[in-house]
Amino acid sequence: xxxxxxxxxxxxxxxxxxxxxxxxxxxxxxxxxxxxxxxxxxxxxxxxxxxxxxxxxxxxxxxxxxxxxxxxxxxxxxxxxxxxxxxxxxxxxxxxxxxxxxxxxxxxxxxxxxxxxxxxxxxxxxxxxxxxxxxxxxxxxxxxxxxxxxxxxxxxxxxxxxx
Numbered sequence: 001x002x003x004x005x006x007x008x009x010x011x012x013x014x015x016x017x018x019x020x021x022x023x024x025x026x027x028x029x030x031x032x033x034x035x036x037x038x039x040x041x042x043x044x045x046x047x048x049x050x051x052x053x054x055x056x057x058x059x060x061x062x063x064x065x066x067x068x069x070x071x072x073x074x075x076x077x078x079x080x081x082x083x084x085x086x087x088x089x090x091x092x093x094x095x096x097x098x099x100x101x102x103x104x105x106x107x108x109x110x111x112x113x114x115x116x117x118x119x120x121x122x123x124x125x126x127x128x129x130x131x132x133x134x135x136x137x138x139x140x141x142x143x144x145x146x147x148x149x150x151x152x153x154x155x156x157x158x159x160x161x162x163x
Contacts, residue, residue: 042072042130042162044101052096055089055105060113063106067115070132074101074159077116077125079108084140084149085124091155092126099163124149128162136162 055076058066066073076092078085096103106114108123120127122140129135138158139145148155 040130040135040162042128042135044072044074048073048102049100050102051100052093052102055093055103058104058106060106060110063104063114063116066104067129067132072130072132074103075116075127075129076103076105077108077111077120077123077127078105079123082124088124088126088138088149088155091152094152095156095159126159128159130162 055078063075074092074096076089078089092103095101106116108120111117111120111123116127116134119134120137125138125140127134127137136158138148140149148158
């Protein structure tokens with residue numbers, strides 16, 4: 001009897017491990033697809049490809065329409081009169097000019113009227129939007145993102161992981 005119980009326990013343990021492993025793999029796959037793990041790639045529509053001339057300022061209503069249409073784009077969250085925003089603005093401009101990408105811009109003071117306020121708490125920020133949802137953004141209040149605000153090459157490496 002004891003041998004049968006041990007054998008049954010062994011089978012149960014193996015079954016639990018297999019089910020657990022499958023669940024972990026499923027969670028990882030879902031995380032990659034949803035962007036939780038930061039490895040999702042963005043595919044810009046042709047309206048966002050072309051020479052960078054200047055930021056295209058958008059209203060909160062326009063942002064809502066783009067999200068509803070499930071557009072993919074780069075959004076710069078800006079606010080005039082901020083030295084850090086000036087630096088990031090130049091980083092984004094240099095990168096967009098090099099890659100021939102058009103970048104949208106929204107003012108932080110208006111952003112609270114959008115769904116983005118759940119994510120972006122401070123400015124400046126750069127938000128990568130894929131199919132209407134943010135998959136990555138710079139956090140002005142996060143020490144891990146600080147180097148991206150001060151070093152163009154680090155910023156460039158961050159944004160290009162989405163392309």
